[in-house]
Amino acid sequence: xxxxxxxETHHKVGLVRLNRPKQLNALSTATLSELAQAVxxxxxxxxxxxxxxxxNERAFAAGADIAEFQQTTLAELMKGLRADQYEVLRKVxxxxxxxxxxxxxxxxxxxxxxxxxxxASETARFAQPEINLGIIPxxxxxxxxxxxxxxxxxxxMILAGxxxxxxxxxxxxxxxxxxxxxxxxEEALELAQSLAARAxxxxxxxxxxxxxxxxxxxxxxxxxxxxNFLVAFGSEDKQEGTTAFVEKRKPEWKGR
Amino acid sequence: xxxxxCEAQGGILTLTLxxxxxxxxxxxxxxxxxxxxxxxxxxxxxxRVVVLRGAGRGFCSGQDLREFEGKPISxxxxxxxxxxxxxxxxxxxxxxxxxxxxxxxxAGLSLALACxxxxxxxxxxxxxxxxxIGLIPDAGMNYHLPRIVGYAKAFELEALSERLKxxxxxxxxxxxxxxxxxxxxxxxxxxxxxxxxxPTKTYGLIKRALRRSASATLEEMLEYEALLQEVAxxxxxxxxxxxxxxxxxxxxxxxx
Numbered sequence: 301x302x303x304x305x306x307x308e309t310h311h312k313v314g315l316v317r318l319n320r321p322k323q324l325n326a327l328s329t330a331t332l333s334e335l336a337q338a339v340x341x342x343x344x345x346x347x348x349x350x351x352x353x354x355x356n357e358r359a360f361a362a363g364a365d366i367a368e369f370q371q372t373t374l375a376e377l378m379k380g381l382r383a384d385q386y387e388v389l390r391k392v393x394x395x396x397x398x399x400x401x402x403x404x405x406x407x408x409x410x411x412x413x414x415x416x417x418x419x420a421s422e423t424a425r426f427a428q429p430e431i432n433l434g435i436i437p438x439x440x441x442x443x444x445x446x447x448x449x450x451x452x453x454x455x456x457m458i459l460a461g462x463x464x465x466x467x468x469x470x471x472x473x474x475x476x477x478x479x480x481x482x483x484x485x486e487e488a489l490e491l492a493q494s495l496a497a498r499a500x501x502x503x504x505x506x507x508x509x510x511x512x513x514x515x516x517x518x519x520x521x522x523x524x525x526x527x528n529f530l531v532a533f534g535s536e537d538k539q540e541g542t543t544a545f546v547e548k549r550k551p552e553w554k555g556r
Numbered sequence: 557x558x559x560x561x562c563e564a565q566g567g568i569l570t571l572t573l574x575x576x577x578x579x580x581x582x583x584x585x586x587x588x589x590x591x592x593x594x595x596x597x598x599x600x601x602x603x604r605v606v607v608l609r610g611a612g613r614g615f616c617s618g619q620d621l622r623e624f625e626g627k628p629i630s631x632x633x634x635x636x637x638x639x640x641x642x643x644x645x646x647x648x649x650x651x652x653x654x655x656x657x658x659x660x661x662x663a664g665l666s667l668a669l670a671c672x673x674x675x676x677x678x679x680x681x682x683x684x685x686x687x688x689i690g691l692i693p694d695a696g697m698n699y700h701l702p703r704i705v706g707y708a709k710a711f712e713l714e715a716l717s718e719r720l721k722x723x724x725x726x727x728x729x730x731x732x733x734x735x736x737x738x739x740x741x742x743x744x745x746x747x748x749x750x751x752x753x754x755p756t757k758t759y760g761l762i763k764r765a766l767r768r769s770a771s772a773t774l775e776e777m778l779e780y781e782a783l784l785q786e787v788a789x790x791x792x793x794x795x796x797x798x799x800x801x802x803x804x805x806x807x808x809x810x811x812x
Contacts, residue, residue, distance in 0.1 A: 422764070467771075480764070480780075482787045 304331040307338045310489055312496035314342035314351040324362035325355040327407040329381050331365075335411075336388040343392050346555075349496025349503075351392070352488050353415060354399035355408070357481060360424070363406030366433065386439050389414050393504045395495045399488030400424045401481055410439035413448065413474075416507060419491060420475040421484035424466040428458045447514055448474055499537040500555040505529075560589040561611070562597060567604035567752035567811075569597060576612025579659050581620035582667075587637035590667075594644035598652075604811050605751040606648065607744060608671060609655040610664075618662025618685055631694075638663065638695035642670045646767060649760025651751045655744040656680045656722075656731065666695035669704070669730070672763065675747060676731040677740035680722040687717045703770065704729050755793035756811030 306317040316338050318325040325331075335353070342348045355361050364382075389396070389411075398412040401421035409426050412418050428441045436442065437458060446454040449472040456462045466478045479487045495503060505528040513521050532538060536556040544551035561572040571593060573580035580586075598606050610616050645652050645667075654660075654668040657677035662685035668674055676682075684701075686693045693701070693714050702710040705728050713720075722734045735743040751759070761784045768780050788794055793809045800807035 480761075480783050480787050482790075483783055487783075 302334045312349040313492040314348045318355045324359035326365040328365035332385040336385040350395040350492040352397045357401045359402040360400040360404040361408030362403040397492045410441045413444040418475040419488040420466040421481040423481045427463040429461045499553045559586045568748045569603045570607045574611045579614040579617035580610040591640035604756045606652045614658025615656045615660040616664025618664045642696040661685045663695045666697040669700035674731040676722040682720045755809045
């Protein structure tokens with residue numbers, strides 16, 4: 301049913317693999333659409349608690365599909381198809397984990413940064429080389445990279461095409477964890493499993509609060525956190541979580 | 557004749573620096589060849605160990621200064637040739653042996669130090685050399701040397717540039733063993749054959765671990781080691797090693 305991606309579920313974790321190995325998983329508009337659709341379905345699937353997005357060992361995603369870009373007119377791009385798909389992914393409420401190995405260039409780097417956690421293979425490479433094509437990042441690169449690594453490194457990557465190794469990316473806070481290439485997907489799945497085993501409502505409220513931290517003043521952010529905290533406090537899962545803690549047993553989450 | 561001879565036999569790729577009239581002084585052509593061979597030929601799965609040696613009277617007298625005679629030179633760009641070689645040796649996930657006889661000087665010593673194991677003939681003479689012509693050591697010597705001998709000795713060796721005999725180099729840990737001249741080739745062959753029958757994947761993981769160790773805290777190293785051991789634990793050779801132990805026989809490793 302999908303041509304450019306593979307979708308699997310591993311226990312309570314959805315796994316979406318970009319599957320255009322010959323094109324190094326270049327994010328054609330069709331691929332982005334399928335990705336957004338698949339992640340949207342996993343978002344609605346109550347048995348899934350977290351989603352992992354990955355490519356293959358050689359490439360997470362090497363960027364947009366340049367051949368397609370070459371043939372795309374401004375008017376076509378302005379229809380907003382690509383932007384719409386990024387928006388779908390941005391609005392996902394379940395935790396998204398990127399499992400990155402090899403190239404995460406351009407749109408690939410942007411896709412990784414759109415996720416909530418990044419597990420990188422030691423062979424992962426991050427870059428925003430759009431400038432070499434006479435364009436600039438268009439999937440959040442200038443905004444998310446700058447917020448993450450700071451102005452000067454972001455400028456160097458976006459203006460001068462600097463590539464970060466996995467260890468450099470970790471040093472600059474761009475990835476959570478660097479692991480041997482043989483294990484990157486397993487480690488990402490394991491991390492996602494550990495998220496999927498947690499209280500779904502609290503996860504969603506926490507993700508929302510952390511994401512909004514970047515947009516809000518401290519005062520407004522604290523207000524938003526308080527609201528989300530109160531919602532979590534009113535949940536059945538709060539009662540279950542605190543009771544299980546007191547009774548020294550494992551909680552059983554209801555998602556309510 | 558080619559300036560770099562390559563011979564593959566029995567899992568051993570032997571690379572011979574071949575400009576004996578200059579004690580194998582390194583030229584840009586040789587360095588590009590070395591980088592190409594280390595990044596391509598040496599990565600073939602049938603190759604399980606690489607030996608780097610020199611033809612004629614010695615291992616290598618260092619950069620060929622005549623290459624720059626009467627020409628303006630940018631060391632910064634010339635050194636990219638060395639960077640490619642040193643990085644490809646470090647990234648190669650199998651053992652690289654430097655077989656040192658006669659002179660190992662300047663950048664020749666740098667390349668030897670970039671290898672994983674150094675076997676010296678009793679007639680070997682090691683010297684850093686660079687400061688004798690007002691240059692600092694390059695090709696990674698400032699990384700490798702202090703990690704072997706410590707800052708104090710490294711400064712002495714780099715600044716005074718005295719000649720070390722094989723036994724002195726052995727005492728400093730700069731070479732792993734010293735062999736009589738008559739049995740040097742046989743010992744190199746024996747050692748490389750032994751490594752070629754070893755657990756190659758494991759050797760590669762050891763290289764990864766040791767490289768990581770150069771910039772990791774204890775806690776980071778313990779974590780990373782655990783992951784690498786997970787990888788090693790899944791190799792065929794680990795299973796074979798354990799099986800052979802139980803059966804009280806020597807293991808037969810496939811390198812995988």
